Amino acid sequence: MQNSEAMALSAALLAVAGELTQRINDGVVARGFEGVRPAHGFAFARLAPGGATVTELAAHLGVTKQAASQLVDEIVRKGYAERRPHPDDARARLVVLTEQGWACTRAAEEAAADAVRAWVEVLGEGEVRALLGRLGRIAPYGPVRPAW
């Protein structure tokens, strides 16, 4: 495979990812959740199952814990999450989603589904599923980082 093809693939991937992020965020805002940024969505995804500590969140987002702490301040101030005492560790605090935080997460899922629906219209459902399967096999572990 030629270098230029690799570059074209990279460019297409980045363009699609950037567009998708934009669409999801716009969709969330359009559903009435103001003051949310894409990074918040990735935080919510980590908090959703059963909450997380600031340090865990920092690792998930690939930033310092100070930055994660600021982000938590922000989503707490906006009513999407709250800090609760950690059940097992008196040093730690468990950050959990509020009901509004859950609602915002559901809105993001709907927005993602809307965006993907546009792809299904172009490629067909089977192709999109195949895309998911292939991406899943090359997706890395490690923190979720901005695409640039």
Added chain:
Amino acid sequence: MQNSEAMALSAALLAVAGELTQRINDGVVARGFEGVRPAHGFAFARLAPGGATVTELAAHLGVTKQAASQLVDEIVRKGYAERRPHPDDARARLVVLTEQGWACTRAAEEAAADAVRAWVEVLGEGEVRALLGRLGRIAPYGPVRPAW
């Protein structure tokens, strides 16, 4: 297609795109080009054919022309590009890559090819080409923006 699947697809796409960006940038740095950020690569891509004005670059990157101008200052200072008078418009200046800028662009292509090669080993060349084809059909127009 369920919302949760759309979310999984989005997450996989973002993860792959983020990882790819990281790898390309690391590869460029490893080839001896210091002080370059991913955004520079996208600027180089626009400048490569025959140069561009600051305003065109701003449109391509989806930022203000002031931000684009700063970025040009930076890559000029680092020796990757230079400002030349515009042949047709005395107000404008044409920003073109230097030889070092071209070398850096080639390094980025090689790094991209390295990253894609890892995918080929997992999926096979045919599948990767299919991926490129599918992404190409859903890739948007418009500026290249950070994935978040």
Added chain:
DNA sequence: AGCTATGGTCAATCTGCTTGACCAATTCGT
């Protein structure tokens, strides 16, 4: 008990980007 590692915050600073003001050259309208 003591020592070290870990979770978290406060404070200062940096970087990339935005808004706002402005100048020089071009293009448009009559």
Added chain:
DNA sequence: ACGAATTGGTCAAGCAGATTGACCATAGCT
């Protein structure tokens, strides 16, 4: 042809999100 509006570009100030560094409280190990 000539003044008005538009366009290309820079300067300056300020903001937002992140980083580094210092510090405290609790845990865990020996």
